[in-house]
Amino acid sequence: MSNNATAARRSTVYLLDQILSEGRLLSECLAAGALDRLTPEDRARAQRLTLETLRGLERADRLLESHLKRTPALTVHNALRLGTVELCHGEAAHGVVNSMVEIVGRSRKHGRLKGLVNAVLRKVADEGPDAWPKMRVPRLPEWLREPLIAAWGQDAIKGMEQAHFTGAPLDVTLKPGAKAPGGDALPTGSVRLQDAGQVSALPGYKAGDWWVQDAAAALPVRILGPQQGEQILDLCAAPGGKTLQLAAAGADVTALDVSEARIARVQENLKRTGLKANVVTGDALEHQGQYDAILLDAPCSATGTIRRHPDLPFAKDGSEFGGLIELQARMLAHAWSLLKPGGRLVYCTCSLLPDEGEVQIEEALEMYPDMRINREALDVPGVESDWITDEGGLRLRPDYWPERGGMDGFYVACLNKSV
Template sequence: MADNGVAARRAAAGLLGQVLGEQVMLSEALGASYMQKLDYEDRARAQRLATETLRSLERVDRIMKPFLRKPPPLAVHNVLRIATYELCTGGAAHGVVNDAVSSVGANKRTEKMKGLTNAVLRKVVDKGPEEWAKLRVPRLPKWLRAPLSLAYGSENVGAIERVHFAGAPLDLTPKGDGAALADAVGGTLTATGSVRIEGAVQVSALAGYAAGDWWVQDAAAALPVAILKPKSGEKIIDLCCAPGGKTMQIAASGAEVTGVDTSDRRMQRVRENLERAKLSADLVVGDAMETRGQYDAVLLDAPCSATGTIRRHPDLPLVKDGSEFGELIELQAQMLAHAVTLLKPGGRLVFCTCSLLPDEGECQIEDLLEAHPELETDREALKVDGVDPVWITQEGGLRLRPDYWAEQGGMDGFYIALLRKPA
């Protein structure tokens, strides 16, 4: 059977060009016009090829290096990268090589490199798959690996890298009965109550999608609200709420929830998800630092480095370099201080970040407790279903890492703390 994947492969190479050449996050690059022109299957294939090539980039470049005297132009290099990934992971040689040569030849600036493309990939066909299996799991860049090794030890960082390389399953947060949803979608119920699905699936085709029985949310990302334990009738504000999973969890509890986010585009997605799930929330497009009022509970999922999400976003360490950390850490501290002012007497504050860096988690809570000695962390609140007590940290927060649940597909890196204000 002919392999008609040329459109998807060209688009995947284009996505790599935006990520590696322009430092655009893959999630943003997916909105490019050339992606929107593809049908669903080609668009999904292009995204998968780009994602997995970026995840495997260290291996891909090592495989090609002996066959290149010098790096070719980026456009050609990215075509070769996509093809090398496919050839080393079971792709049909004839279709992959022909499409790569065709893609290079279709561009007037690179058409003279058709011969090089063919020659390199023929060598990859012969030697690539065998060499691929010998190579180590791709490592995080030094700017990130160094602080993580300091925090968790190099052995644990190696375990995190193995989970990153394995990729991530799809997690769903059920609105109702998790066990019933797991049966309906062919997934498994995790210890924390999320439903996990292995393999590639079309989300909108899953049972219960149209009825709003669930929403996509990593198991770790669902824990802050499980720890908050919202109650019917409570008045709760979710700061920085997009894409809305936590707002939806709070709304499903019966609490009166206000969601705040600066992005109208991202807030539109929250509106759509709430509508699909038949849930209601008061949504405010604006700056969280300008919010006012008194609430029974505040949830602050603060802007952060997102280093805990690399198993889902392998492009992140290739686009970022850590230079924004200082600014983010200062913003988190300011937002935490403001969040405290929104608490009623006796209120509770959940602070969380999808970061692996202690400076964006443990250190923030230590500093907050020093500035507000009246606040207390609630360790007992962290002991929800599926949480290992050894994950609770010295200052009273919860540290989640990708290598936890490694055999079941891991989880996003997260930090979560619940603080209480005196009555």
């Protein structure tokens, strides 16, 4: 790290405070300008350090327990956690310890504890790097672990937790005929880069040849199979990866999202890639029209994206699940009313909870006599037969493709409307 690293570390401690105390997601903190005063390099560093610390939080706490008589105030604790993770990832002890002592020492409330920080981190520097790899893979919190074990079993959850701890490589979707910015082609058609670095500096980014999109997130559009000139509605479209896929296929796309800020990101992505769509800010439950096909990426718990967003289990507690499940059912019902007879609708969520996927579709199939699930639509390159569920949907999980770096958790179903 540069000599300037203390600024990034200070911001990291602040972000950890916000996530672990205030229950704010990292994305919310960033949108509120938490890192705006940093240089681009230090912004990237602070984000990386925050993610690494959250992924290793359980291990860091176990290492610190033996050196603390009592748990210190959260800001001090988070400085110790960050320092522990950095030391156990091989950062030089001198720079890490000095930064953490300076960060705590500048605090009016906690400055008197800088000696404690210095002493504890020097002990961690001696013992931690050897102990770290021998510790168990950090576990999900019980509020989430228990329902996931009930759904998928102990072995699957251990595999998911390993994927969460490892983190995620960068996946991109190419415009037709565009050249990949390096990396390896995945069976489903995405391209994966293991050590991508700064995304905007990669070949083809400025030219709009590709966009960032997890391999799992790219499958719903491939399953929908958009055709040239079809009128397709992308509900809950932001940040726009699926809109770009639909537009690149030549469809007449309406991209709708309730958030003006998020819709702005869709417009930015369309501009960069040179693709066209009708972008609308509005409530999905109030939208009107008739469409040949609809993609509903419904609001959900996002539990399938923890390998990319390790802040989620710490910022949430599961209390919103009931409301989300009810909202998904309402959105699916309204979307179905917007679909022309003979049309098709792809319902998907980036959730690992069956209540937000398999159960929603089972109940919908019982409720709507003109709805049929289209198993044949799942016959796309790279989809493995054991990913297909009993009711005919597609279940994707982070423990799949472990040798390739995993994938986000998703549920996808293609629904046909009778004529």
